[in-house]
Amino acid sequence: MDISPTSATSPPPRPTRAATRAGDRIFLALSRGSGVLLLVIMAAIAVFLTVRAANAISEDEGNFLTTFAWDPNSAHPTFGIAVLAFGTVVSSVIAMAIAVPIAVGIALFVSHYAPRRLASPLAFVIDLLAAVPSIVYGLWGALFLVPHLSGVYSWLDDYFGWTGVFSYSGGPSRSIFTISILLAIMILPIVTSVSREVFLQAPKTQEEAALALGATRWEVIRMSVLPFGRSGVISASMLGLGRALGETMAVATVLSPGFVINASLLEPGGGTFAQNIASSFKESGELGKDALIASGLVLFALTLLVNGAARMIISRRKEYTA
Amino acid sequence: MAKRIDVGGLNAYYGGHKAIEDISMTVEPRSVTAFIGPSGCGKSTFLRTLNRMHEVTPGGRVEGKVLLDDEDLYGHGVDPVSVRRTIGMVFQRPNPFPTMSIYDNVAAGLRLNGRVRKSELDTIVEKSLKGANLWKEVKDRLNKPGAGLSGGQQQRLCIARAIAVEPQVLLMDEPCSALDPISTLAIEDLMGDLKERFTIVIVTHNMQQAARVSDRTAFFNLAGVGQPGKLVEIDETARIFSNPSVQATEDYISGRFG
Numbered sequence: 034m035d036i037s038p039t040s041a042t043s044p045p046p047r048p049t050r051a052a053t054r055a056g057d058r059i060f061l062a063l064s065r066g067s068g069v070l071l072l073v074i075m076a077a078i079a080v081f082l083t084v085r086a087a088n089a090i091s092e093d094e095g096n097f098l099t100t101f102a103w104d105p106n107s108a109h110p111t112f113g114i115a116v117l118a119f120g121t122v123v124s125s126v127i128a129m130a131i132a133v134p135i136a137v138g139i140a141l142f143v144s145h146y147a148p149r150r151l152a153s154p155l156a157f158v159i160d161l162l163a164a165v166p167s168i169v170y171g172l173w174g175a176l177f178l179v180p181h182l183s184g185v186y187s188w189l190d191d192y193f194g195w196t197g198v199f200s201y202s203g204g205p206s207r208s209i210f211t212i213s214i215l216l217a218i219m220i221l222p223i224v225t226s227v228s229r230e231v232f233l234q235a236p237k238t239q240e241e242a243a244l245a246l247g248a249t250r251w252e253v254i255r256m257s258v259l260p261f262g263r264s265g266v267i268s269a270s271m272l273g274l275g276r277a278l279g280e281t282m283a284v285a286t287v288l289s290p291g292f293v294i295n296a297s298l299l300e301p302g303g304g305t306f307a308q309n310i311a312s313s314f315k316e317s318g319e320l321g322k323d324a325l326i327a328s329g330l331v332l333f334a335l336t337l338l339v340n341g342a343a344r345m346i347i348s349r350r351k352e353y354t355a
Numbered sequence: 356m357a358k359r360i361d362v363g364g365l366n367a368y369y370g371g372h373k374a375i376e377d378i379s380m381t382v383e384p385r386s387v388t389a390f391i392g393p394s395g396c397g398k399s400t401f402l403r404t405l406n407r408m409h410e411v412t413p414g415g416r417v418e419g420k421v422l423l424d425d426e427d428l429y430g431h432g433v434d435p436v437s438v439r440r441t442i443g444m445v446f447q448r449p450n451p452f453p454t455m456s457i458y459d460n461v462a463a464g465l466r467l468n469g470r471v472r473k474s475e476l477d478t479i480v481e482k483s484l485k486g487a488n489l490w491k492e493v494k495d496r497l498n499k500p501g502a503g504l505s506g507g508q509q510q511r512l513c514i515a516r517a518i519a520v521e522p523q524v525l526l527m528d529e530p531c532s533a534l535d536p537i538s539t540l541a542i543e544d545l546m547g548d549l550k551e552r553f554t555i556v557i558v559t560h561n562m563q564q565a566a567r568v569s570d571r572t573a574f575f576n577l578a579g580v581g582q583p584g585k586l587v588e589i590d591e592t593a594r595i596f597s598n599p600s601v602q603a604t605e606d607y608i609s610g611r612f613g
Contacts, residue, residue, distance in 0.1 A: 149413075238450040242513070244411060246464040246520065247440030256463060260454035 086330045089323035097327065102292050103309065105324040106317060112324050114331055116292050120303040121332065124209050124284070125277040127298075128216035133270050136221050140228035145254060156229065163222035171286030174215040175207075179287060182206040182214070186299045201299040207289035210298040212305075215283055220273035227272060231265030232258055264347040271343035278336055281307035306332035357384035357554040358424040358523040360405065365419030366583075367397070367404050369412065374400045376583035378419075380573060382524075387546055387555045389565035389592065392575030393607070397584025398558050401575070402526050405556065406442035407435040423523065440468065443517035447529040449509035451501035451516070457484075458497040460512055464520040479519055487515035488545050507538020514545065518553070525549065527557040531564065543568050562608060566596050574604045 090097050092110055100113025139159065143152050183206050190201035239257035248256060284305050290312060291302035304312075310325045317325060360382040367375045375397035382388045390398040403409040404417050407428060421428040428438050451460045461480045465471050471479075480497070484490040489511040493504070501512050510530060517525060527546075531539040546568045549555060559565050565572050573589035588601050599605050606612050 236450075238446060238448055239452060241408065241411070241444075241446060242450040242452065242516075243463075245406065245408060245439055245444035245446075246467060246516065247436050247438075248467055249436050252467055256452060260452070263454075 082326055082330050082333075085323045086327035089320060089327045092320055093324070101294070103313065103324075105321040110320055110324070114306070114328050116294055117304050117306045117309050117328060118331070118335075119294050120209055120288075121278055121305040121307075121335070123298070124213045124216060124305060125274055127210065127213035128220060128277045129270060129274055131214065131217035132221045132224055132273060133266070135217075136224035136269070136273075137228055137266060139221075139225045140232055141254060141258070143225075144229050144232040145250070145258065156226070159222050159225050159229075161222075163226065167219065167280060168282045168286065170215060170219050171283035174211070174283060174287040178215060179206050179211060182211055186210075189299065197296045198298055200297045204301060205289065206299065207287055207301045208297075208299050209288070209295075209303045212284050212288050213298075215287055216277040216280055219280065219283060220276050223276060224266075224269045224273040227269035228262065228266050231262040231269070235261040267343055267346055271339060274339055275336055278332065278339070279307050280305075281311045284308040285311045306335075357552065359384045360524065360554065360556075361420075361422040361425075362405075363420040363422070365401070365404060365417065365421065367400050367409055367418075368414070368416040370414035372581075373583040375404075375575075376585055378586045380586060380589050382554060382556055383571065384554045385550055385552075386570040387550050387557060387568050388589075389569035389572045390556065390558045390575060391560075391562060391565050391572060391607075392584070392587075393577070393612075394560075395580070395584070396575040396577045398573075398575045399528055400584070402528055402556060402558050405524070405526055406444055407438045408444065410435070440464075440520060441522055442524040442526060443520065443522035445510070445513050445517055445525065445527045445530045448533050449506055449513050451504075451509050451512050453500065453502040455501060456498045457493050457501045457504070457512060460501040461515050461519050463516060468520065483515040483519040484512075486518050486549070487511045488541060488548075489515055505538070507534050507541060510534060510538065510542060511545065514542070514549075518549070522553065524554040524556065527555065529558050529560060532560060539564070562596075566592060572596070574599070574601075574607065576603055576607070 089105065093100075093105075093112060094109050095102060095111035095113050097113055099115050100111055101116055103112045103116075104110065105112045139155075143156050143159075147155060183203070186199075186201040186206050187203065189199045193199040194201065235258040239261065240253050243253040243256040285308045288304065288308055289301040290304040290308065292304070293302045295302050306328050310329060313321065314325060362381075363379050365375065365378045366373060378401060390402065392398050400409060403412075405421060405428075407417075409415045409417055417429060419429070423441070427433070452463060455463065458480055461483050462471075462476050465476060465479060481490060481494075484493065489508060492508060493499075493512075501509065504512060510533075514525075514530075531542055534542070543564065546555060546557070550570075557565075557569065569592045571589060572592045572595040574587045574595065575584050576587045577584040587603055588595070588599065590599070595604060596608060599608065
């Protein structure tokens with residue numbers, strides 16, 4: 034808006050230069066420098082990764098996207114990410130499917146149902162779960178989950194074996210489905226605590242509006258808490274998904290890897306990007322390391338894609354959350 | 356459609372603190388009853404005991420009787436959810452459901468009560484919006500979010516939402532305090548229409564508003580900070596504002612305190 038009556042005819046006056054202080058200048062230089070440094074480091078990493086990855090892919094005698102093998106150290110290097118991509122995406126998606134409903138349930142219980150005396154300790158325990166190092170989850174998975182899941186898998190095989198997805202022949206259950214369950218447990222705390230925070234912020238006025246219409250507790254949650262928390266739950270899930278996609282040690286400890294895609298999720302075999310990097314890094318030669326870098330780059334792109342998709346979902350609902 | 360409320364010996368607490376003490380009064384059907392009094396005198400708390408919203412507040416507790424045409428709302432085995440379906444409420448700040456469209460906001464209460472046919476729902480939504488004097492302004496954008504309306508329109512949307520379920524009583528907790536004078540006038544006019552069908556109770560800080568819209572006025576006061584609020588008197592509005600029977604009422608109305 035034009036508030037100066039003269040500026041229509043005369044050129045706008047030059048802004049007067051404000052006096053600057055040494056402290057301001059130093060702080061500006063420092064913060065600007067940090068910003069630039071971050072960009073430089075990011076660019077350096079990106080260039081390094083891309084160059085090494087491009088080198089590996091050009092040497093690949095198989096197809097980098099479709100080959101079911103990881104053999105970059107032989108005279109005829111052949112390697113492809115198909116198995117890794119499948120294992121990573123499938124295990125993470127199953128982990129989400131298991132964890133998110135349970136997490137939302139726990140978060141609602143803590144924020145809206147549990148008496149205050151129970152709610153705070155429960156929230157504390159959940160946060161504590163997030164602090165357990167992933168290798169500990171891995172050990173627990175390998176030593177407790179794997180032997181105990183055989184029975185469950187046999188049961189699944191009995192009733193759902195005909196689908197092919199749940200057929201199980203009785204070996205050690207170091208399979209994609211086992212790591213999915215383990216990942217679900219690992220992402221449960223982060224999804225729960227972020228969702229709980231969002232649900233607690235649901236405006237009281239909305240809840241009262243629903244109550245005054247004669248809504249039951251569940252209806253209040255459905256009408257005012259869940260719509261308010263929706264984008265928060267999506268963000269929480271994406272945080273969890275990001276963790277599941279990149280989880281390394283727990284998966285490497287539990288999974289019995291193999292470069293095959295089993296129709297059955299209960300049989301051993303398969304792999305994930307992060308697990309494959311951790312498992313094969315030490316025995317890799319120059320080209321082998323470059324190949325692993327290439328696969329890491331794909332994982333990075335995948336994570337970026339997931340985050341972008343989440344942002345789109347959230348912003349599409351902006352109109353209604355104004 | 357409108358019922359009488361008889362309150363007897365009502366106390367309400369927040370934890371250990373007694374907020375209102377020993378209130379007894381009768382609210383006549385098909386009329387507007389206004390509650391006035393200084394801040395903290397418990398008039399809003401009392402209003403919220405009438406549809407069992409007070410006990411939703413952590414530590415909220417009520418003793419005494421509230422009879423809706425001889426049925427005790429605090430009787431044994433009475434479900435607070437069904438009480439709130441019979442006694443609607445409009446709040447100080449307009450609070451339409453932000454994720455719902457205008458149409459869905461009005462239909463929200465009906466959908467709680469079970470499945471309603473679409474055609475029937477359309478009729479009720481239109482009737483309620485007309486009843487809230489909002490139909491002409493929103494009929495072309497029923498599917499737009501309710502949060503996109505102006506403050507006064509949002510408050511009328513909340514009134515439409517409350518009357519859509521055909522309550523016996525409509526409680527209004529300072530419904531105009533967040534609105535500009537023109538929107539306030541619109542809502543005051545609306546109250547004149549609504550009292551033909553509903554029993555209306557309104558809490559207000561604005562004494563002119565009480566004088567303009569209400570048939571009967573109740574004056575609440577408290578002896579001091581931390582003391583429970585009490586009902587000083589309730590009478591015909593004209594009498595309260597011209598010749599009240601208690602000196603404190605006259606002092607408050609003439610601006611000598613509060």
